[in-house]
Amino acid sequence: MESLTVAVEGRVGKEMLDKFELMLDGWTHGSEHYxxxxxxxxxxxGHRYPLLSLAPIVVDASGRFDADNPYGCFGGIPTVGFGKDLSNCLFLVGDNCAVNMRLARLMGVPLVGCASHLLNLAVRTLLDPHEKELExxxxLIKRLRALTLATKLRLKxxxxxxxRQQTQWGSTxxxxxxxFELREFISADDEELAYLLPxxxxxxxxxxxxxxxxxxAHNFGLHVSARVRGSVVCLNLD
Incomplete structure (x- = not known):
């Protein structure tokens, strides 16, 4: 496995330009941030987006998590294994959060806001008025996943x-x-579920x-399809 890692890093390093960009994505599980x-x-x-690193970040002694921690964490990634200098990073792509903003300032590069993050913020605004019903x-769904109720449901x-996952708005x-697919299989007479039914x-x-x-989703699909068809037409004209 170590030999494979070295081989992959070597190949990515040869392909990677001296001037490059870095894209950041974070995930928190319990008390650990990755x-x-x-x-x-x-x-x-074409464009390439290889994963250079995925590692947990340990907070400092005071329990603080700030930009200095990730900066120290990935500061050597382009150099170690890939043969690139971090000073040649042109810009960062990431969420417009305080940590990433400070990180970009420490590196002296622009921070390009993540379109996915902006979309999530827009969807969050759309869903906020419906939060009570969603909860x-x-x-109810959590209760249906309990062993006894899940067994009953499986028979039907x-x-x-x-x-629903907070970081995946599509799961809403x-x-x-x-x-709504399961409603017909849920009995309102079930004492374990009656108080949870909306x-x-x-x-x-x-x-x-x-x-x-x-x-x-349908309108977005039509929009993307039109964009793709437009791209194909342009290519054919060229």
Whole structure:
């Protein structure tokens, strides 16, 4: 495995340009924060985004997590294994959070806001008015995943409950879609579930949110399809 790592790093290092960009993505699990660092550069074959590092970041003695920690964590990544100098990084791509902003200042490079993060913020604003109904559905779905209730449900349908993940806004619509698919198999007479079942009014609001999400996804798909068709036409004209 170590030999394979060295071989892959060597190949990426040869392909990677002397001038490059870095893209950051973070994930927190419990008390640990993980930082993924991707290299960004262009070759004759197209854009490349190899994963350079994925490692946990340990907070300092005071329990603080700030930009100096990730800076020290990935500062040597381009040099060690890839043969590149961090000073040749042209800009960072990441969420517009305080840590990343300070990190960019420490490195003396611009911070390009992540489009995915901006989209998540927009979706978060859209979902906030429906948070009460979403929490009700989430509580019910969690209960349905308990061993006894999951066994009962399995006897009625092969469908499995889906949970909502805070970092994946698409899961909000997935949990609503699955909830409405499972409704006919959920008995209102079940004492373990009766107090968790959303009211008819809450169901109407959740249904409206689900339909709105499906329409947005459909319109987005048409927009992307049109962009792709436009690109193909341009290529053919050239």
């Amino acid at each position: 930082l993924a660092v991707f290299g960004c550069y262009e070759t004759s074959a 009700q559905v989430q509580s 349908t092969p469908l499995r409950p889906k949970l 619509y997935a949990i609503l879609a699955r909830y 009211s008819p009014a809450a169901n109407r609001k959740s249904k409206a949110l689900l339909v709105m999400g499906q329409l947005c």
